[in-house]
Amino acid sequence: MTRLEGGPDLSGPLAFVDRFARGIDVLSRWVIVVMMAAMAILVSLQVFFRYALNSSIDFADEASRFFFVAAIFLALPHGIRRGVHVGIDLFVNMMPRGLHTVLFRISAAASAVLMIVILWTGAIATADKWNELMPTLPVSAGLYYLPVLFTGFHGFLHLVVLAVGGPACMTTESET
Amino acid sequence: QTTLRVAGNFPVEHTASGAMEIFKERVEELTGGELVVQNFPAMQLGGANENVDQVRSGAIFAVFTSIAYFTRTVPELEAVSLPFLFESRDKAFEVMDGPVGTLMDEKLLEEGFVNLGYMELGFRHATNNVRPITSAEDFAGLRIRLQPNEVHLDTFRALGANPQAMDVSELYSALQQGVLDGQENPYNIISTRRFNEVQTYLSDTGHFFDFINVVANRDAFGRLSPEHQEAVRTAMREAVEWQRKEAAALDLKFRDELIAAGMEFHAITPEARAGMREATMGIAEALKSRVDPAVIDMVLAESVE
Amino acid sequence: MIWLVLAVFGFLAVIGMPLAFALGFAGLAGLQSIGFELVILPQRMLFAVNSFPLMAIPLFMLAGELMVKAGVMDRLITFANSLVGRVHGGIANVAVIAGMVLAAVTGAAVASASALGSTLVPSMRKHYPDSYSSAVIASAANLGPVIPPSNAMIVYALMAGSSVSVGGMFMAGVVPGIILTLGFMGLASFISWRRGYTLTGDPVTLRNVLTQTRRALIILLMPIIVVGGIVGGIFTATEGAAIACVYGAFIGFFVTGQLKLADLPGCLFRAAVTASMVGALIAFASVVTFVFTIEMLPMKLTNAVQALTADPLIFTLLVMLMLIVVGMLVESNAAYIMLVPLFAPLAISYGLDPLYFGFLFMFNLVIGMMTPPVGVLLFVMSGITRVPMGKLIVEVWPFVLLQFGVLILCLLVPELVLWLPRVMGF
Ligand code: NA
Numbered sequence: 001m002t003r004l005e006g007g008p009d010l011s012g013p014l015a016f017v018d019r020f021a022r023g024i025d026v027l028s029r030w031v032i033v034v035m036m037a038a039m040a041i042l043v044s045l046q047v048f049f050r051y052a053l054n055s056s057i058d059f060a061d062e063a064s065r066f067f068f069v070a071a072i073f074l075a076l077p078h079g080i081r082r083g084v085h086v087g088i089d090l091f092v093n094m095m096p097r098g099l100h101t102v103l104f105r106i107s108a109a110a111s112a113v114l115m116i117v118i119l120w121t122g123a124i125a126t127a128d129k130w131n132e133l134m135p136t137l138p139v140s141a142g143l144y145y146l147p148v149l150f151t152g153f154h155g156f157l158h159l160v161v162l163a164v165g166g167p168a169c170m171t172t173e174s175e176t
Numbered sequence: 177q178t179t180l181r182v183a184g185n186f187p188v189e190h191t192a193s194g195a196m197e198i199f200k201e202r203v204e205e206l207t208g209g210e211l212v213v214q215n216f217p218a219m220q221l222g223g224a225n226e227n228v229d230q231v232r233s234g235a236i237f238a239v240f241t242s243i244a245y246f247t248r249t250v251p252e253l254e255a256v257s258l259p260f261l262f263e264s265r266d267k268a269f270e271v272m273d274g275p276v277g278t279l280m281d282e283k284l285l286e287e288g289f290v291n292l293g294y295m296e297l298g299f300r301h302a303t304n305n306v307r308p309i310t311s312a313e314d315f316a317g318l319r320i321r322l323q324p325n326e327v328h329l330d331t332f333r334a335l336g337a338n339p340q341a342m343d344v345s346e347l348y349s350a351l352q353q354g355v356l357d358g359q360e361n362p363y364n365i366i367s368t369r370r371f372n373e374v375q376t377y378l379s380d381t382g383h384f385f386d387f388i389n390v391v392a393n394r395d396a397f398g399r400l401s402p403e404h405q406e407a408v409r410t411a412m413r414e415a416v417e418w419q420r421k422e423a424a425a426l427d428l429k430f431r432d433e434l435i436a437a438g439m440e441f442h443a444i445t446p447e448a449r450a451g452m453r454e455a456t457m458g459i460a461e462a463l464k465s466r467v468d469p470a471v472i473d474m475v476l477a478e479s480v481e
Numbered sequence: 482m483i484w485l486v487l488a489v490f491g492f493l494a495v496i497g498m499p500l501a502f503a504l505g506f507a508g509l510a511g512l513q514s515i516g517f518e519l520v521i522l523p524q525r526m527l528f529a530v531n532s533f534p535l536m537a538i539p540l541f542m543l544a545g546e547l548m549v550k551a552g553v554m555d556r557l558i559t560f561a562n563s564l565v566g567r568v569h570g571g572i573a574n575v576a577v578i579a580g581m582v583l584a585a586v587t588g589a590a591v592a593s594a595s596a597l598g599s600t601l602v603p604s605m606r607k608h609y610p611d612s613y614s615s616a617v618i619a620s621a622a623n624l625g626p627v628i629p630p631s632n633a634m635i636v637y638a639l640m641a642g643s644s645v646s647v648g649g650m651f652m653a654g655v656v657p658g659i660i661l662t663l664g665f666m667g668l669a670s671f672i673s674w675r676r677g678y679t680l681t682g683d684p685v686t687l688r689n690v691l692t693q694t695r696r697a698l699i700i701l702l703m704p705i706i707v708v709g710g711i712v713g714g715i716f717t718a719t720e721g722a723a724i725a726c727v728y729g730a731f732i733g734f735f736v737t738g739q740l741k742l743a744d745l746p747g748c749l750f751r752a753a754v755t756a757s758m759v760g761a762l763i764a765f766a767s768v769v770t771f772v773f774t775i776e777m778l779p780m781k782l783t784n785a786v787q788a789l790t791a792d793p794l795i796f797t798l799l800v801m802l803m804l805i806v807v808g809m810l811v812e813s814n815a816a817y818i819m820l821v822p823l824f825a826p827l828a829i830s831y832g833l834d835p836l837y838f839g840f841l842f843m844f845n846l847v848i849g850m851m852t853p854p855v856g857v858l859l860f861v862m863s864g865i866t867r868v869p870m871g872k873l874i875v876e877v878w879p880f881v882l883l884q885f886g887v888l889i890l891c892l893l894v895p896e897l898v899l900w901l902p903r904v905m906g907f
């Protein structure tokens with residue numbers, strides 16, 4: 001059994017999914033930190049190269065965009081249970097609590113469907129592009145799609161917890 | 177009734193977009209409306225990279241764009257992007273309509289693309305804000321924006337310039353603000369993107385000749401009946417023929433417009449061009465590490481014949 | 482098809498689904514109904530986000546995170562306090578001035594609101610009710626996207642294409658930003674005086690002003706380097722944002738010494754998560770845009786609007802009215818992404834200056850961040866101070882009205898917007 005902060009006791013398969021999603025949270029957090037740092041450093045270095053060394057790093061644009069895409073899509077699922085992704089809660093707040101919960105579950109379930117479609121079609125897009133190389137780096141351009149696909153997977157896990165567990169599974173912990 | 181969706185990154189007024197309108201009319205005529213073509217020029221369905229992905233996945237039927245977007249899938253295409261390769265556009269098309277083109281088409285087919293034809297994007301010319309370019313030495317130290325392509329970057333490095341990769345969407349303001357000294361593009365693009373407003377000197381360096389190819393999804397093309405396939409091929413031949421004539425005629429018109437708009441124009445003499453070719457001789461050899469040397473030798477042989 | 486997409490989106494949005502996901506789901510329904518392969522979904526998501534100019538957004542967020550950890554808020558507040566502490570609504574004015582300086586070094590209102598809120602509310606609480614403090618801080622934070630650098634301007638310029646440059650937009654915001662700052666200070670003082678809030682702060686002395694200015698100089702220099710560098714053509718907006726991060730880290734490590742290596746992972750991660758909110762909207766909205774493009778919506782809309790009026794002023798007014806409604810209901814980033822590609826070309830066809838129209842468009846949606854029911858800044862402030870939305874709205878409306886007043890002023894006197902960009906050569 002997993003005890004959520006201020007949330008319900010999860011048990012059985014749901015607790016497993018939740019633990020799994022949180023395990024991925026920990027891993028993905030570190031990847032995001034590295035990607036963000038690499039992006040900031042590479043873009044700054046490009047300016048330094050241009051003015052101080054009067055030259056440029058050919059792959060800087062390419063690589064920094066890759067780090068950016070990776071950071072954004074890997075970070076997207078982290079915002080789901082923190083309520084980072086804004087919505088209109090004016091109308092639901094006027095509804096009775098029971099209905100509110102039902103609508104919350106419907107919306108989480110629909111989002112989970114969206115995520116599973118992203119995972120599935122993202123895998124297809126990755127495979128399709130695998131033979132193409134990035135313009136200035138000798139690595140597959142299919143790598144670009146991996147973070148998108150991963151958003152689908154990671155986001156799906158969190159949304160399943162929300163759809164089954166209800167609003168109480170939204171986390172109240174701070175953003176770090 | 178089958179709908180063929182075709183995407184491209186050139187503006188509506190560009191000859192390539194015009195050619196695709198001719199293609200549409202002719203296909204619909206030839207198939208009695210059994211095939212319907214929907215054109216989406218001007219990046220309506222996203223940039224060229226994305227369009228290529230859409231074709232590869234079969235989400236749309238075809239894309240028309242610079243062959244540069246296929247060189248990382250079919251590296252052999254880089255052989256026809258070598259600097260100072262073609263003396264004239266006629267020579268360029270002669271090569272692409274011959275055995276070299278057939279070879280490229282086969283390579284594209286292996287990657288799931290049916291090539292339907294080559295149109296003219298044009299000779300690329302350099303502009304800048306520092307000094308007139310009249311010889312290879314004048315490139316020294318210029319910060320010039322190039323497409324992110326190794327052959328292109330190496331060429332300008334060999335000429336002594338300081339090449340920078342930057343998205344074309346940022347280019348205008350980068351030139352305006354002096355982040356970069358110059359850029360290189362066909363006259364048509366220089367004019368339609370209004371780079372003349374932020375650039376002083378123009379030279380007809382003609383360092384690369386760029387092709388536009390129209391590429392369809394192999395499976396989607398294969399699903400068409402043989403008669404429909406033939407109709408698509410025929411319509412495209414006519415469209416390509418029209419485009420090549422039109423583009424050739426417009427090229428000088430665009431150059432003259434740039435001059436009329438105030439750009440200072442300098443023609444490159446044959447001796448100066450020879451000097452630039454000399455300076456970039458090593459590029460073809462270097463490319464042999466990434467592309468089958470036989471293909472490069474074949475292109476080099478065909479282009480001087 | 483357009484109606485199906487709108488209906489699905491509307492329904493999901495009303496039942497409280499995050500707007501980004503509601504857009505994605507509606508886009509999915511649209512793709513399905515026009516018979517497109519769903520692989521368009523990941524392709525659109527990737528390519529919509531995969532852009533160098535857009536990278537300025539997480540970088541400016543990171544710069545903000547670093548500066549807060551570096552302890553710049555403390556210096557900013559003492560600096561503002563030395564200038565305007567001893568007037569009616571003194572500490573409210575301090576919040577506005579701190580908000581203005583913070584706006585000149587960071588790009589987002591939400592980040593400013595949490596930085597200002599968490600540092601200022603405790604001392605404001607001694608003199609004002611939380612609802613009033615929240616309204617003042619939300620307004621001060623809303624200077625963030627008006628005064629450069631500005632993520633909202635970056636998104637606008639990106640969606641509008643080559644007709645509007647980021648540097649030009651940045652310069653357009655300076656004069657209106659100053660007018661807004663003065664307006665907020667006047668309004669805050671007036672309300673404090675009317676309600677008889679106690680006078681706060683130390684008397685203003687030249688000596689104190691000089692001391693505090695010297696302490697704050699390292700922060701006040703930053704907009705000159707970052708915004709000046711972007712506008713002056715030393716680097717692009719994205720590069721400027723990276724330089725801002727380097728500068729922020731430099732302040733934190735070597736000037737204040739408050740930033741520690743152990744803080745960095747948290748800063749990097751929070752910046753990514755906040756930026757992913759904008760990224761998710763851009764990614765999913767682009768799927769809807771794709772469906773609309775296939776269905777020729779831009780053309781249909783253009784024809785409909787042009788049939789309605791040929792007068793550029795009436796067109797502008799109609800767009801402004803529409804944006805007030807949109808600003809109430811839709812998160813602003815989602816609105817830029819869906820509407821700018823449609824309206825920026827339309828404005829040009831009416832002969833309007835792209836920069837003028839662009840600034841009004843953006844400013845209107847910026848005000849929308851403070852209008853209920855979807856007002857991101859109201860959510861943030863209510864989160865910090867625990868003031869219920871209803872009470873907050875009562876306090877916020879004079880500040881919202883003031884902003885609309887400045888918007889109308891800019892609409893009637895285009896020079897306020899265009900003078901500085903023209904002088905700077907945009
Ligand atoms: Na700002």
Ligand code: NA
Pocket residue numbers: 808809810811848849850851852853854855856857
């Ligand atoms: Na609002």
